[in-house]
Amino acid sequence: xxxxxxxxxxxxxxxxxxxxxxxxxxxxxxxxxxxxxxxxxxxxxxxxxxxxxxxxxxxxxxxxxxxxxxxxxxxxxxxxxxxxxxxxxxxxxxxxxxxxxxxxxxxxxxxxxxxxxxx
Amino acid sequence: xxxxxxxxxxxxxxxxxxxxxxxxxxxxxxxxxxxxxxxxxxxxxxxxxxxxxxxxxxxxxxxxxxxxxxxxxxxxxxxxxxxxxxxxxxxxxxxxxxxxxxxxxxxxxxxxxxxxxxxxxxxxxxxxxxxxxxxxxxxxxxxxxxxxxxxxx
Numbered sequence: 001x002x003x004x005x006x007x008x009x010x011x012x013x014x015x016x017x018x019x020x021x022x023x024x025x026x027x028x029x030x031x032x033x034x035x036x037x038x039x040x041x042x043x044x045x046x047x048x049x050x051x052x053x054x055x056x057x058x059x060x061x062x063x064x065x066x067x068x069x070x071x072x073x074x075x076x077x078x079x080x081x082x083x084x085x086x087x088x089x090x091x092x093x094x095x096x097x098x099x100x101x102x103x104x105x106x107x108x109x110x111x112x113x114x115x116x117x118x119x
Numbered sequence: 120x121x122x123x124x125x126x127x128x129x130x131x132x133x134x135x136x137x138x139x140x141x142x143x144x145x146x147x148x149x150x151x152x153x154x155x156x157x158x159x160x161x162x163x164x165x166x167x168x169x170x171x172x173x174x175x176x177x178x179x180x181x182x183x184x185x186x187x188x189x190x191x192x193x194x195x196x197x198x199x200x201x202x203x204x205x206x207x208x209x210x211x212x213x214x215x216x217x218x219x220x221x222x223x224x225x226x227x228x229x230x231x232x233x234x235x236x237x238x239x240x241x242x243x244x245x246x247x248x249x250x251x252x253x254x255x256x257x258x259x260x261x262x263x264x265x266x267x268x269x270x271x272x
Binding site: 047055061 | 248
């Protein structure tokens with residue numbers, strides 16, 4: 001735990017959100033397109049091995065934004081492919097992102113159960 | 120609206136109204152997104168360190184429970200109806216981190232709750248988040264194949 005990681009987490013995470021807000025306000029791009037684009041960007045950066053250095057520097061500033069989701073998908077697929085061959089692309093795809101997807105499904109389902117239906 | 124020829128009085132009115140129309144202040148919104156996004160990521164980092172210390176995990180593994188916790192926070196805020204109120208100011212600061220991913224799924228779950236658990240919640244859960252997963256997987260699939268096929272990875 002060092003304070004520099006916290007500083008960079010704030011600056012990098014905030015900076016990413018800053019740029020995204022500018023894109024939303026100044027272009028016609030809507031949130032859905034932006035988030036999808038960020039995920040694709042994360043996949044490409046992950047494939048090139050360019051996103052991990054940012055995670056090392058900024059910690060949560062890099063792992064919290066949705067770019068990290070694309071990066072983790074790509075890294076899971078690549079890591080498993082290196083171990084088991086081409087088939088690893090299929091088996092390793094959700095290796096690293098399973099926590100996020102499972103948590104999101106479970107919590108969404110629970111929230112729907114405990115909340116009164118609208119309308 | 121069809122472009123209609125305005126009489127002088129209407130034109131003057133339009134001009135007057137335009138002066139009072141709220142202008143989207145991009146820089147101000149971006150500043151709020153910076154601060155709120157920074158705080159969300161700071162919290163994520165704090166949770167990563169917390170889980171790393173408590174469960175004795177290396178940082179890259181400790182990010183998993185931290186992400187799950189942030190998803191829970193995003194889901195809870197959405198269910199309580201607080202997410203949209205905060206997002207009005209925070210904008211991308213709340214939508215771009217994983218809290219936004221949780222929000223898109225929970226808001227879909229709540230919106231279609233009245234259509235039942237199976238055809239509503241079950242079927243529509245990914246109606247917003249689906250495109251992120253689909254395009255993420257397609258990208259990662261191509262990237263992974265290239266790595267596996269190209270010599271030297």
